[in-house]
Amino acid sequence: MLQSVLLILGLAALAPWVHRLAGRWSARLYASVGAGLFAYFASLAPRVYASEPIAQRWEWIEALHVAISFRLDGLALVFAFLVTGVGALILLYAGAYMKDHPRVGAFFASLLLFMASMLGLVLADNVVTLFIFWELTSVSSFLLIGFDRQREGARRAAMQALLVTGLGGMALLGGLAMLATAAGSWELHEIAASGGAIRAHALFLPAFALVALGAFTKSAQFPFHFWLPNAMEAPTPVSAYLHSSTMVKAGVYLLARLHPALGGNDVWFHTLTWVGAATFVVGGLLATRETAMKRILAYTTVASLGALVMMLGVGTQAALVAMSAFLVAHALYKGALFLIAGAVDHEAGEKYVDRLGGLRRAMPLTAACAAIAALSMAGVPPTLGFIAKETILEGVAHDTLGWTLLALATLGSTLTVAAAAIVGLRPFFGRPRETPRTAHDPGPEMLAGPFILAALGLIGGLMPALFADSIVSATATTVGGAPIEKHLHLWHGFTLALALSAAALVVGAAIALLAARWRRALAPIGALSRFGPERLYGAGLGALNVLAVSLTGVYQNGRLRRYTTVVFVFTGLLVGASLVRLGALSGLTGLDRVYPFDAIVCMAIIAGAIAAICAKGRLGAVAALGIVGYGVTVLYVVYGAPDLALTLVSVETLTVILFVLVLYHLPRFAIYTSRAARVRDMVIAVSFGAVMCLLTLIAADVQFSPTISEWFVENSVPKGKGRNIVNVILVDFRALDTMGEITVLGVAAIGVHALLKLKPAAASDGGDES
Amino acid sequence: MNSIILRTTTRLMLPLLLLFSVLLLLLGHNQPGGGFAGGLLAAAAYALYGMAHDAGAARKLLRVPPGMLIAGGLGIALLSGLVGAIMGREVFLSAWTEVNLPLIGHAKLGTPMLFDLGVYFTVVGVTLAMIFALREE
Numbered sequence: 040m041l042q043s044v045l046l047i048l049g050l051a052a053l054a055p056w057v058h059r060l061a062g063r064w065s066a067r068l069y070a071s072v073g074a075g076l077f078a079y080f081a082s083l084a085p086r087v088y089a090s091e092p093i094a095q096r097w098e099w100i101e102a103l104h105v106a107i108s109f110r111l112d113g114l115a116l117v118f119a120f121l122v123t124g125v126g127a128l129i130l131l132y133a134g135a136y137m138k139d140h141p142r143v144g145a146f147f148a149s150l151l152l153f154m155a156s157m158l159g160l161v162l163a164d165n166v167v168t169l170f171i172f173w174e175l176t177s178v179s180s181f182l183l184i185g186f187d188r189q190r191e192g193a194r195r196a197a198m199q200a201l202l203v204t205g206l207g208g209m210a211l212l213g214g215l216a217m218l219a220t221a222a223g224s225w226e227l228h229e230i231a232a233s234g235g236a237i238r239a240h241a242l243f244l245p246a247f248a249l250v251a252l253g254a255f256t257k258s259a260q261f262p263f264h265f266w267l268p269n270a271m272e273a274p275t276p277v278s279a280y281l282h283s284s285t286m287v288k289a290g291v292y293l294l295a296r297l298h299p300a301l302g303g304n305d306v307w308f309h310t311l312t313w314v315g316a317a318t319f320v321v322g323g324l325l326a327t328r329e330t331a332m333k334r335i336l337a338y339t340t341v342a343s344l345g346a347l348v349m350m351l352g353v354g355t356q357a358a359l360v361a362m363s364a365f366l367v368a369h370a371l372y373k374g375a376l377f378l379i380a381g382a383v384d385h386e387a388g389e390k391y392v393d394r395l396g397g398l399r400r401a402m403p404l405t406a407a408c409a410a411i412a413a414l415s416m417a418g419v420p421p422t423l424g425f426i427a428k429e430t431i432l433e434g435v436a437h438d439t440l441g442w443t444l445l446a447l448a449t450l451g452s453t454l455t456v457a458a459a460a461i462v463g464l465r466p467f468f469g470r471p472r473e474t475p476r477t478a479h480d481p482g483p484e485m486l487a488g489p490f491i492l493a494a495l496g497l498i499g500g501l502m503p504a505l506f507a508d509s510i511v512s513a514t515a516t517t518v519g520g521a522p523i524e525k526h527l528h529l530w531h532g533f534t535l536a537l538a539l540s541a542a543a544l545v546v547g548a549a550i551a552l553l554a555a556r557w558r559r560a561l562a563p564i565g566a567l568s569r570f571g572p573e574r575l576y577g578a579g580l581g582a583l584n585v586l587a588v589s590l591t592g593v594y595q596n597g598r599l600r601r602y603t604t605v606v607f608v609f610t611g612l613l614v615g616a617s618l619v620r621l622g623a624l625s626g627l628t629g630l631d632r633v634y635p636f637d638a639i640v641c642m643a644i645i646a647g648a649i650a651a652i653c654a655k656g657r658l659g660a661v662a663a664l665g666i667v668g669y670g671v672t673v674l675y676v677v678y679g680a681p682d683l684a685l686t687l688v689s690v691e692t693l694t695v696i697l698f699v700l701v702l703y704h705l706p707r708f709a710i711y712t713s714r715a716a717r718v719r720d721m722v723i724a725v726s727f728g729a730v731m732c733l734l735t736l737i738a739a740d741v742q743f744s745p746t747i748s749e750w751f752v753e754n755s756v757p758k759g760k761g762r763n764i765v766n767v768i769l770v771d772f773r774a775l776d777t778m779g780e781i782t783v784l785g786v787a788a789i790g791v792h793a794l795l796k797l798k799p800a801a802a803s804d805g806g807d808e809s
Numbered sequence: 810m811n812s813i814i815l816r817t818t819t820r821l822m823l824p825l826l827l828l829f830s831v832l833l834l835l836l837g838h839n840q841p842g843g844g845f846a847g848g849l850l851a852a853a854a855y856a857l858y859g860m861a862h863d864a865g866a867a868r869k870l871l872r873v874p875p876g877m878l879i880a881g882g883l884g885i886a887l888l889s890g891l892v893g894a895i896m897g898r899e900v901f902l903s904a905w906t907e908v909n910l911p912l913i914g915h916a917k918l919g920t921p922m923l924f925d926l927g928v929y930f931t932v933v934g935v936t937l938a939m940i941f942a943l944r945e946e
Contacts, residue, residue, distance in 0.1 A: 681841035685833070689849030693936060696856050700943040760905055760917055761838035769843060770921040770928070774901045777924070778886055781931040785879045788935040792876075795942040 040095050040109040043076050043123075044159045051151035055144030066134020066484075069147060073127030073154070080111075080119045087116050088513050090522065092228070094164065103167070104225035110164035112228075113513025114295055117363070118161035118288070120510070121370050125284045126154050128488035132378055133276035135484040136385060146186060150277065153179035157285050161292060166215045166225045169293075173211065173257075176286050177204045183277040184270045196269040199576065203256050203266045211253025211293075217246035218300065231299040231520065238304060247301050250293070251310055258290025258344045261318040265573035268325075268337040275381030278333055279488075283340045283373040288366070291347045295362070299520030302354050311352025316447040318345025323454025327461065327550060328561045330391045332380040335462045336373065339416070342451055342458075343369045349448070350434055356515070360525045361430035363514035367507060368415060368427035368496060375412035375492035376463055379405055382485050383466060388475035392461055393555065397471030401478035406467035408489040413463025415496040417456040417547065418540060423499035423507060425540075426527050428452055432536035449539045456547025461554050503527035604723060611727040614734055636677065644670035657708050661698045665691060682765045812861070819861040823870075826854035834929050835922075844925035848932025855933075856940045864944045867937075875941060878934030886927025889920040 050057070050069060058065045083093060092112040099105045111119070133150065137143050156175035163169035178201075185197030221240035222230040230237070237243055254260075259267040270282050281287070294311065301307055322342030329335045343365070350362035382405055384390045387398065399406035415424030435448045480486065499507040508526055515523040531537060550557050568574070594605050647666030654660035668691035675684035712720070751764055751772065759767035769777050830851035837843030859867030868874075873881075893902035905919035 682843060682846065685841055685846045686849060689846060689853055692853055693849060693856065693940075696853070696860070696940060697943060700940065700946075704946055759838075759903070759921065760919060761921070763837060763839055763841065763843070766837045766843040766925070767921070769845070770838075770924045771903050774890060774903075774921070774924055777928065778890060778901075781886060781928055782883060784931055784935045785883055788875070788879055788938040791939045792942055795946055 040093070040111060040162050041097070041107060043079065044155050044162070046072065046076075047151050047155035047158065051148050051155060054148035054151055058144035058147065063134060063138060065143075065147065066130055069151060070127045070131035070134070073123050073130055076158075077120065077123040077127060080116060080123060083111060084116060084509075087111055087113060088509050090513075090516065096164075099168075104165075104219070105167040106165045106225075107168055108164040108226060109162040109168075110228055111162060112517045113510075113515075114292070114517035115161050117367065117510050117514045118285075118292055119158060121288075122154060122158045122161065122285055125370060125374050125492070126280060128374070128491060129276050129280040129378070130154075132279075132381075132485050132488045133274075135482055136276055136381060137274060142186075146183075146274070149179055149182040149186070150280070153183065153281060153286070157289070160289060164227050166219050166227060166230070169227065170208075170212055170215060173289065173293075174205075174208050176281075176289060177201060177208060177257075180204070180270070180281050180286055183281060184273040186274055186277070187272070190272070193272040196266075196272040200266045200270050202580070203263055203576070207253040207256025207263070207290075210249040210256075214246045214249030214251075214253060217242040218250065218297070221246060222300070227296060231297065234300045234303070234520070237300050243301075244306065247306060247310075250297060250301070254290035254294045255314065255348075256290070257293075258287055258348065259318075259341050260290070260314050260345060260348055261321050261341075262572035264318060264322060264341045265571070265576065267341055268329075268334050271331075271333040271337050275333065275377060275384065278337070279374050279377030279381065282337065283377050284370045287340065287344060288347070288370075291344060291351070291366070294348065294351050295514075295518045298351060298354065298359075298518050302351075308352055308354065311348050312444065313352075315345045315347070315349025315352055316444060316451070318342065319349055319451035320447055320454070321345075323451050323458065324561070324564070326458040327454055327554070328558055328564060330393045330558070332383065332390050332392055332462055332466070333377070335392070335458055336377055336380060339455060339458045339462075340373060342455060343373065346431060346448070346451060349444075350431060351518070353434060353444075355434065356519060356523055357430065358434035359515040359519045360511060360523065361427065361434040362518065363511040364423070364430050364507065364527060365427040366514070367499070367510055368423040371492045371496040371499070372412040372415040372422075372424055375408060375489040375496070376416065378485070378488045378492070379409045379412065380462070382481045382489070383478075385485070386476065386481050387478035392466055395466035395472060395474070396469045397467070398474075398478055399467040400471060402467070402480045404480045404486055405489065408486070408493040409463045409467055411493040411497050412489065413459045415493070415500070416459035416463065417544065418452065419544065421497070421500045421529050423496045423503075426500055426503060426507075426529060428540060428543075429531060429536050430527070432539050433531070433534070436535055445539070449543055452540070453543040453547045453550070456543055457550035457554075457557075460548060460551030465551065465554070500529060503529075600720075604720070607723050607727040611723070611730045615726075615730045618730070618733055618737065637674070640670050640673050640677070655708075657698075657702050657705065661695060661702070665695060668694070680765070682763065815861040819858045823854050823858050826857075827851055830854065830929075834925060837925060838922065844928030845932055848929040849936060851929070852933050852936035852940070855937055859940065859944060864941065867944075868941055871937065875934045875938035878930050879938065880934075882927045882930030882932075882934055884927070885930065886924050889923035889927060892920045892923075 050072060054065070054069075057068065061068060086093060090113075092110050094108065094110045096106055096108040099107050130147075130150070133146070137146055140146065153176060156172045156179055159172035160169060160176060163172055181197045181201040184200055185194050187193045218230055218237060219225045221237045221242045222233040223236070224230055224233070237246070240246075256263045267282060267287060271278055273282065319342050322338050322340070322345055326335050326338030326342060329338060346365060347362055347369075350358045350365070380390070383395065383398065383402070386402065386405075387395070389395055411422070415422035418425045418428035432445070432448060432452070435445050498505060504526070511527060512523055512525050515525060594601070644667050647663045647670060651660045651663035651667070654663055668687065672684045672687045672691065675681075675687060710717075751768055754772075755764045755767045756762060759771045761767040761771070830847040832847075833842035833850060834844055834847035837847065855867050855871060858870060871878075890901040892904050894900045896904060903920050905917055907915065907917050910916055
């Protein structure tokens with residue numbers, strides 16, 4: 040399993056070169072790799088369906104409980120099928136769709152990076168591994184939404200998606216860490232198995248809230264749904280793959296994965312059910328308002344994700360079966376419809392449904408696929424979509440909640456029917472309309488995806504025993520935490536669900552027929568959205584920018600004096616307060632041991648410092664500072680630190696050289712500050728000096744662990760092979776620290792270079808210089 | 810600064826100072842010295858030369874740009890740390906070997922010495938980058 044993730048990652052890294060070598064064949068190569076992985080997972084299916092999860096594990100950072108552990112169970116498998124199977128079709132499609140784009144190599148690199156991350160996400164068993172892949176999907180989604188980086192809309196949508204899902208990701212990290220603490224394990228299958236302990240734990244509520252926030256943002260639940268329609272700025276293969284079939288389901292996946300641990304209580308039930316139901320209805324309502332094909336599909340995806348979350352919230356066996364069935368059905372029909380929308384845009388040059396009609400003559404094969412997919416979406420027998428919708432309505436109807444939820448689910452279904460007809464049927468039937476380009480069916484590469492996905496939706500409905508039964512049962516078993524065996528049927532008899540389904544079909548069809556009038560009727564929603572969550576997002580972002588600008592302006596005003604003041608005041612306050620709090624002031628000892636020679640040197644140092652302050656010219660101040668430096672050097676020599684003395688002498692010498700060089704450029708020496716400012720600076724300087732002095736005195740007395748210095752002394756020769764302990768510590772025992780220090784030196788040199796060599800004029804055109 | 814005495818002196822002193830800085834570097838493991846002190850001394854030598862002659866002269870004498878010295882020094886230091894990892898042990902764990910060299914005789918060579926060399930080059934590069942930048946201002 041790890042190998043499959045690594046294989047795709049390797050392909051992603053090589054994608055630009057593969058494209059240069061193989062040209063149009065590169066996409067076919069990727070697609071065949073995806074298909075091969077699909078076959079690989081299919082070959083593992085019998086073992087998984089015999090409820091024998093396949094696990095792999097490599098230790099990574101043991102001290103932090105981080106392992107690269109993968110676990111393939113029913114839930115992971117259905118997602119692995121979606122990622123590799125739908126992925127293969129989309130890669131093939133994208134090869135033809137993107138063929139004229141100048142950055143095809145970069146596109147496939149990002150797309151394959153996403154594919155690997157998503158596969159890793161659904162296979163991961165370790166919490167940290169899961170989180171890393173989770174964030175990687177957000178990052179690759181960001182890259183793909185903003186792929187047309189010249190367009191501002193694409194960039195803004197990419198940033199929005201990243202910020203919303205990234206915020207959720209942070210919450211998720213906290214939630215997962217709490218869960219792991221409560222469960223006492225960082226492996227998801229063990230967390231899932233210790234539901235009782237977690238629900239009784241004090242961290243249950245915060246953990247649940249944070250995990251739910253992460254899942255809701257990722258899966259575009261109301262009120263975080265707004266980023267998903269905007270993500271339609273991405274090229275269509277991306278929308279079909281990330282933003283309908285796979286990535287947006289990551290939140291649903293996580294909730295399903297944690298259902299055994301967090302589910303089965305009121306908090307879970309009420310949060311998920313109502314958020315899901317609200318999303319279901321709001322998504323449907325907003326979908327029927329739109330006219331752009333992809334945006335309609337995006338809002339129906341929001342609605343479908345809501346339905347999935349709602350079923351997870353209800354959590355009964357019937358509901359989990361419905362969730363699993365709908366998951367599969369939705370991926371099939373929505374993927375197909377997105378690809379068809381892309382094909383229509385590509386071949387007819389039109390993306391608005393109200394300007395399309397009668398395309399079935401020009402694009403007969405596309406129209407056939409669209410019709411089948413739309414029927415599955417609308418839940419018309421004999422498609423898999425019909426079965427899924429029946430199970431949803433049954434799952435809700437059987438619940439004790441009564442009519443409210445059932446009414447909401449029926450409403451959501453009705454709106455889905457309307458959207459399906461608007462986006463999947465109306466462009467192809469009715470009166471033919473002029474299109475910007477002469478429409479024709481796309482080539483086989485772009486037709487394969489819609490055809491196979493739509494056909495599977497039909498076959499799954501006609502013969503559920505062929506693949507749907509086992510997939511749905513295994514998924515529901517994992518989510519439920521107990522064996523669930525379910526055989527799906529097209530015909531359930533005359534039930535309430537069937538009646539509601541029929542009603543939804545009729546009303547939905549009516550809405551679709553009167554789409555223009557319906558949109559006008561819904562116009563007030565547009566006015567309402569001015570107070571919507573997207574508005575809130577924009578205001579929040581704006582406020583954050585204002586805050587950042589004003590805050591940065593305060594402490595980075597470009598004056599060295601201000602910087603030093605801020606650093607001194609903060610450090611002095613923090614250190615001083617800690618010293619007082621720890622009562623360190625009373626513990627000073629050894630102040631009576633003063634040797635005459637030391638005293639003389641120290642007097643010289645103090646005199647040098649005072650002379651530097653009072654100096655009437657810069658050169659005098661530099662010379663006085665030299666006294667301070669060389670005085671300290673003498674102290675080092677006296678106390679047996681020749682290394683430090685040697686280094687300090689060099690530093691002092693070089694400092695004088697640097698000063699001389701700087702002095703040359705400085706304006707005439709004068710006092711620029713007011714008397715009050717100088718008094719203030721003096722207070723700050725003296726207090727800071729006093730704090731540092733105290734700290735030094737105390738530090739000399741504190742021995743955290745006497746064994747450390749003894750260890751250095753004892754091991755310097757045998758282990759470090761050197762008699763100069765300071766040097767051995769620097770280059771061997773503490774080499775990593777030294778590495779950090781010299782890196783800082785390098786960065787500082789770059790900073791000096793930037794300050795002196797890059798003039799403002801040069802900086803404005805990108806900072807290039809020769 | 811146009812002084813023929815200084816120019817002549819620095820021309821003679823530069824090799825001596827550089828030699829001394831290398832000595833500090835090599836002996837640093839057992840006696841006072843090391844990459845930091847050696848590097849600073851070498852930088853001071855070049856800075857002195859640069860003050861006696863014009864700014865470009867020291868740069869020309871150095872042959873490599875200071876930035877390359879920084880990058881190279883950091884690279885050497887990092888590489889010495891990776892030796893441990895490549896040998897399948899921990900990063901920055903030292904490795905030593907003993908060789909018999911002609912003229913010098915028996916010597917211990919180890920990754921910490923390589924690391925110190927990296928420190929030396931980095932310090933020379935950083936100091937000279939700053940001094941040259943200021944000098945040419």
